[in-house]
Amino acid sequence: MNFRLVSNLSFLSKVLERIIQRRLQAYLDDNTLMPVRQSAYCLYHSTETAVTKVFDVLLQAADKKDISALMLLDLTAAFDTVDHNLMLLKLERQFGLHGIVLKWFQSYLCDRIFQVVYNGSMSYTVHVTCSVPQGSVLGLRLFIMYTADLEEKAMSTVSTTTLLPTIRS
Numbered sequence: 001m002n003f004r005l006v007s008n009l010s011f012l013s014k015v016l017e018r019i020i021q022r023r024l025q026a027y028l029d030d031n032t033l034m035p036v037r038q039s040a041y042c043l044y045h046s047t048e049t050a051v052t053k054v055f056d057v058l059l060q061a062a063d064k065k066d067i068s069a070l071m072l073l074d075l076t077a078a079f080d081t082v083d084h085n086l087m088l089l090k091l092e093r094q095f096g097l098h099g100i101v102l103k104w105f106q107s108y109l110c111d112r113i114f115q116v117v118y119n120g121s122m123s124y125t126v127h128v129t130c131s132v133p134q135g136s137v138l139g140l141r142l143f144i145m146y147t148a149d150l151e152e153k154a155m156s157t158v159s160t161t162t163l164l165p166t167i168r169s
Helices: 011-030 047-063 084-093 099-109 138-146 150-156
Strands: 112-114 126-128
Touching: 011 138, 084 099, 084 138
Parallel strands: none
Antiparallel strands: 112 126
């Protein structure tokens, strides 16, 4: 059983997150920094868009009598695997975030803790070093940025002539 952390954010925190998310998305769009084949959590894209693209590529390959292989990756509980230090490195080196912006993301991701209260008893404090805050607006965008180079890394190990879109759930 997988117990996912949920952010209990105040109204003001949620508003701030939405502002940051919109500004971040505008920056990513203006600088063409988002993965081209990304479908999940992107405006005007969906699972149907991704499946249609995969089906089209496979049909085109079949028409040419090419051999096709489809590589799928199960990203169950993937949001829990985002390493904070690596995420901050990616934000800086891959996406060009520096200065106060990078420091804001560091304060947003790092030094998080959680406890569980059950039947009036409180668990010990756990320091969270991985994951994006569940239930947050920025969590989805940060996860996409964290995995942005996944397709490139996967394809560097496989020789192929036709690239299939990356499907993330």
